[in-house]
Amino acid sequence: MLPTLNGRLQTRIFMLVVFGGVITLLITPLLPGLDLSGDSYRTTYAILLTVLVLGVLWELLYHFIQQFRWEKDWPTMFGLLTGINEGALVWLLLALEVVPGVDGVPSFWAFFIMFGVIWLVIWVWTNGPMRVPFIRWRFFGGRIV
Amino acid sequence: MIEPSAASVVPTTDPSTYLPAQPIGDLTDELLATDFWTDDMVARAGIPIVDIPFVTVGGGIGSFVTVDYLRIAGVPTSHMRVLSALDHPWQTYEYLTRVSQIPRGERLRSDSASRPDNIWGFPSYAVSEALRDKTLKPLWNVFSEPILADYWTPRAGQAFEAMEREARRIGYHEMLVKGLVRVVRRRYGGGYFTILTPPQGASATKRVAFRSQYVHVAVGYPGLKFLPELQRYRTEHNDYRHIVNAYEAHEHVYERLLQYPSTVLVRGGGIVASRVLQRLMDDRLKHGAQTTIVHLFRTYIHGANDGYGNETDPRPGGGKPPVFFRRKGGNGWAYQGFNYPKSVWGGQLKKQVRGLEGEQRAEIYKRMGGTNTPWRKLWQKQMDQGRREGWYHVLVGTVDDMQPSGERILNQVRTHQGVVPVEVDFVIDCTGLEADITEHRLLKDLLEHGGAGRNPVGRLDVDRNFELKGTRSGAGALYASGATTLGGYFPRRRHLPRAPGRRPGDLRRPQQARVLQADRPGAVDGAVVEVAARERAVTDPLLPLASLVHRPPHRRGDH
Structure with missing residues (x-):
């Protein structure tokens, strides 16, 4: 990835809304301790929103770190591994019960599976097929508009 | 008026076949002296x-990518012509990579x-190679680069084969017209005339004029x-x-080295020097x-650096390179994965350079260059291993003087410690100096008349x-890309003109892409012709050596 700050933010929001939104819709009833109820969906979408909001902040940090790189690139591996710190932070907030819209502490495995699947799908998509429907995206530093 | 296909000819790039055969239909003094030509x-x-809406001059990878994008955008082959002395878009590139030690x-x-x-x-390319060779190695490499592994890059052969397939798909050879382009002049009333010298016998006249609304020039170095x-x-x-240049065929040097213990002086600190050293060390x-x-x-280079040199070297404004703009280096070399920092391909540096003008743009080119x-x-x-054994x-300095010493060459190398005599058997020049754009006849003409x-x-x-x-002509437009436009708003990138003859449903905005850059520059038509002539002089036993060595170099557009 060769992102600009604007490109990072746009890609982050686009991916989490599109892929995160669809995957959450499909996966929620299959997660341990959750079902097809409105409460379950409220929990998972609140988690997704938390990932998105915190992610915007994370991107600012990543952009700063990227400035130390001569190439001004963001290695493919970083895109996958940053899932660890981001996931850990969200789980910490969930465990502390400070995430708005989530009552109680959800099942760890429910969170782990949901977060992991979304992160992996987005990472794969960003590093490959995204170039096909959005042919200018890679030249625009990850900007979509 | 003749059909474009009538100007197509037997494929050959031997410059001698472009010698003028007959004086009919030639450029006149009146034409050469006039900036705007009437029909x-x-x-x-x-x-x-x-008559053709679009011509691209060069026929290397720059022309190929341009017509490829236009074909994808829906332009039919009948609307475009590639004017070139090359049989295949990758021909010059493959020649240069091969002799500079990157065979397929x-x-x-x-x-x-x-x-x-x-x-x-x-x-x-990594996914393609992984699928073809049924291995995960390339995928692991692109995942872990550049932290745990060197940057992964494709084999030259893979890139050429892929281009060959795409060339077939888009009907590239239907658009190819062989010949040398002598001048491009603006047409009175709009558009351009591109004057082509077809190979001998290919047309009834010495020159053929292509009258087009759009011209794209991608003639390489x-x-x-x-x-x-x-x-x-x-x-x-x-x-x-x-004494050989890394860009000319110099296999005879390596053959000789295998037979006799010898000393070789390698000059230069770039990718070609690395390749040549690898060959010498492999052997x-x-x-x-x-x-x-x-x-x-x-x-x-002994440590952190930028295009001005080591961080302690003087630079405009003084000081050291900022912590955000430092490249790694050591043992003489400045280390960088690709020929520019990676983000000129579409990230931060691309965005930054796009917004810069004049001195500021030249400055950032200098800073990320070197x-x-x-x-x-x-x-x-x-x-x-070489240092240990x-x-x-390694020497640092410049050469003051070179003299023959029997079969060897005595170099007087000026170093910080004084002048040191260095006697060697061969010198391989890997410095890759580039000539000024006026060395190319077509570009010189564009500067003087276009x-x-x-x-x-x-x-x-x-x-x-x-x-x-400055070259706009009525409703027509003249585009240029590649090495001749280095220093522009997009380092090492390409951007396409509007598609002539665009149809509804075609892509709406100009497309962008980059030409493949290898370790070596793209089309160097003039130089290659020269080098090829010298190569024959050395390798072809049927040709009298002296006559060829003294033969004046043929440049693109000389005839």
Whole structure:
């Protein structure tokens, strides 16, 4: 990835809304301790929103770190591994019960599976097929508009 | 009026076949002296006119990518012509990579950010190789690079084969018209005349004029130069065997080294020097050559650096390179994966340069430039071994004088410690000096008669859409891309003009892509012709050596 700050933010929001939104819709009833109820969906979408909001902040940090790189690139591996710190932070907030819209502490495995699947799908998509429907995206530093 | 196909000919790039056969339909003094041509002037000169909406001049990878994108955008082959002396778009590139020690099986210095055969850059070369060879290795490499592994790059052969497939798909050869382009002039009333000299016997007249609304010029480097002292030595002593440029065929050097223990002076600190050193060291380590290598750097990089040199070297405004703009270096080399920092392909640096003008743009080019080469495990290992075992020596300085010493060459190398005599058997020039754009006849004509100007770094001045500034002609537009436009708003990138004859449903905005860059520059038509002539002089036993060595170089557009 060769992102600009604007490109990072746009890609982050686009991916989490599109892929995160669809995957959450499909996966929620299959997660341990959750079902097809409105409460379950409220929990998972609140988690997704938390990932998105915190992610915007994370991107600012990543952009700063990227400035130390001569190439001004963001290695493919970083895109996958940053899932660890981001996931850990969200789980910490969930465990502390400070995430708005989530009552109680959800099942760890429910969170782990949901977060992991979304992160992996987005990472794969960003590093490959995204170039096909959005042919200018890679030249625009990850900007979509 | 003649059909474009009538100007197509037997494929050959031998410059001697372009010698004028008959004086009919030639450029007249009136035409050569006039900036804007009328249809009548061209007709009076007896030059047949071919009407076509779009021509691209060059026929290398730059032309290929341009017509590829236009074909994808829906432009039919009947609307475009590629005017070129090359049979295949990758021909010059393959020649240069091969002689500079990247044959088809070796890896280039570009990744899938620059797939000339694939507008998406997806699936990547790494994925293709993984599928073809049924291995996960390339995938692990692109995942872990550049932290745990060297940057992954495709083999040259893979890139050429992919281009060949895409060329077939888009009907590239239907658009190819063989010949040398002599001039492009603006047409009174709009558009351009592009004057082509077809090979002998291919047309009834000496020249053919292509009348088009759009012209794209992608002729590559105007030429490669030798270091002045090397050129002087070669000419004065008529010695083209012991002093070679890495971009000319010099296999005879390696063959000789395998037979006799010898000393070789390698000059330069870029990717080509790395490749040549690898070849010399491979031959030593795997095939028993007893070669001693003297490697002469002009600038020795010993740590953090940028295009101005080591961080302690003087630079405008003084001080050191900021912590955000420092490149790694050591043992003489500046290390960088690709020929520019990666983000010029579409990230931060691309965005930054796009917004800069004049001096500021020239400054950032300078700062991110400078000779550099990738850090590769194998090369580091070989150099370490060479240093340890005493057959790889590094010198820093310049050469004051060169004299023959029996069969050898005595170099007087000026170093910080004084002048040191260095006697060697061969000198391989890997410095890759480039000639000025006026060395290319077509570019010179565009500057003198076409309204074109120079950019902050002295090359052709193009706008953000790659239109050559100052050359607009009515509703027509003239575009240029590639090495001749280096210093523009997009380092090493390409951008396409509006598609002539665009149909509903075509892509709405100009497309962008990058030309594949290997370890070596793209089309160097003029230089290659020269080098090819010299190559024959050395290798073809049927040709009288002396007559060829003294033969004046043929440049693109000379005839």
